[in-house]
Amino acid sequence: MKYIAFYLPQFHEEPLNEAIWGKKFTDWTTSQNSKPLYIGHSQPKVPAFEQYDLDDKSQTIREQVIKAKEIGIDAFSFYFYSFDERTTALRKPVKDFLHSDIDFPFILTWANHSWTKAWVGDHKTVIAEQKFDNDQVDVFIKDSLEYLLDSRYETIDGRPVICILNIENLDVSYLKKTLGQEINKVKGVYIEPYIVTTYSEKNNVTGVDLFIGWPPGDVGLLGMQKLPKIKRVLRGTLSSIESSFVFKHLNRGCERLLLRKQQSLATNNTDNNIFFSQTILTGWDNSPRYSYKAYEVMPCKEDHYIKHVSDIMISNKGRNVPFTFIKAWNEWAEGNVMEKSLNGVDYGELIRKCISDD
Numbered sequence: 001m002k003y004i005a006f007y008l009p010q011f012h013e014e015p016l017n018e019a020i021w022g023k024k025f026t027d028w029t030t031s032q033n034s035k036p037l038y039i040g041h042s043q044p045k046v047p048a049f050e051q052y053d054l055d056d057k058s059q060t061i062r063e064q065v066i067k068a069k070e071i072g073i074d075a076f077s078f079y080f081y082s083f084d085e086r087t088t089a090l091r092k093p094v095k096d097f098l099h100s101d102i103d104f105p106f107i108l109t110w111a112n113h114s115w116t117k118a119w120v121g122d123h124k125t126v127i128a129e130q131k132f133d134n135d136q137v138d139v140f141i142k143d144s145l146e147y148l149l150d151s152r153y154e155t156i157d158g159r160p161v162i163c164i165l166n167i168e169n170l171d172v173s174y175l176k177k178t179l180g181q182e183i184n185k186v187k188g189v190y191i192e193p194y195i196v197t198t199y200s201e202k203n204n205v206t207g208v209d210l211f212i213g214w215p216p217g218d219v220g221l222l223g224m225q226k227l228p229k230i231k232r233v234l235r236g237t238l239s240s241i242e243s244s245f246v247f248k249h250l251n252r253g254c255e256r257l258l259l260r261k262q263q264s265l266a267t268n269n270t271d272n273n274i275f276f277s278q279t280i281l282t283g284w285d286n287s288p289r290y291s292y293k294a295y296e297v298m299p300c301k302e303d304h305y306i307k308h309v310s311d312i313m314i315s316n317k318g319r320n321v322p323f324t325f326i327k328a329w330n331e332w333a334e335g336n337v338m339e340k341s342l343n344g345v346d347y348g349e350l351i352r353k354c355i356s357d358d
Contacts, residue, residue, distance in 0.1 A: 008330050010026060016128060032051070048340040061102065072355030075154050077109045107153065108144055113166055114127075159192060167208065195207060195210075277323060282327065
């Protein structure tokens with residue numbers, strides 16, 4: 001079983017972002033401008049290193065690969081964005097990696113959702129629209145083919161592994177057949193891709209090879225969705241000390257709920273004969289993006305987290321799944337990182353301990 005970490009390539013200047021958010025905008029802008037929302041709220045998350053710029057001909061990724069190997073990570077899964085033929089986004093770091101000599105496996109995760117201004121409460125303004133028809137599939141295949149054919153690209157029995165976040169509106173059979181034909185043109189052999197997607201009760205998609213967890217959302221946020229409203233009400237009625245206690249207490253309750261429901265989800269999927277792999281979550285606090293509309297999962301005790309991750313590894317191995325995904329390497333604006341911070345949990349080190357004991 002291999003361990004694959006999701007990787008966000010949004011730490012460089014990108015014209016599509018700058019047109020909406022202003023010059024020199026990167027995800028560091030979002031994460032480092034965050035403010036604590038209550039006493040004891042650990043924001044902004046401060047990286048334990050100088051902020052990097054991924055427009056550096058893969059030098060940063062080269063250094064990250066060294067750290068990932070030390071932890072026991074087998075590959076990165078780069079978020080990949082494909083809209084229409086005229087619109088690309090966050091492609092340069094991945095392209096630079098492709099053309100580098102960095103010896104590290106990788107896959108692409110097609111993050112196929114529209115870009116909007118939801119971060120500032122505006123869901124109607126569309127920055128880049130994501131479509132799901134076969135024309136869009138053709139664009140994705142054209143965009144991704146050179147990556148899928150790279151010798152470092154992760155495969156299962158020769159089949160390139162593609163993770164797709166939103167698959168229910170896609171014609172999966174068309175994607176697999178068309179991509180297989182394109183590979184045949186280059187390699188002289190018809191090879192269909194190995195399709196990985198996030199699990200949802202709505203998903204009943206034929207042609208999917210592996211479903212994966214997508215915490216915290218896949219386990220249900222019903223318990224968490226009440227928190228932002230509670231925070232806004234209590235903020236003006238409680239003293240700072242009282243509010244700090246209430247927020248921490250409520251959020252820890254959500255952490256326990258998340259862990260219990262994630263374990264239950266794995267059990268239910270096994271019972272339903274779904275080929276399912278649990279995903280390891282490395283913290284969650286997206287208040288840099290959404291302020292008081294955010295969700296926060298307070299970190300549990302280290303021994304509790306280690307046991308949880310170890311249980312995931314054992315569970316996935318027991319189902320003979322090929323991969324365990326880790327969410328994520330560097331999603332700083334969502335408090336979802338393996339990279340080390342000065343004021344947060346060192347999830348990379350905790351996962352290293354789990355893998356080394358495996």
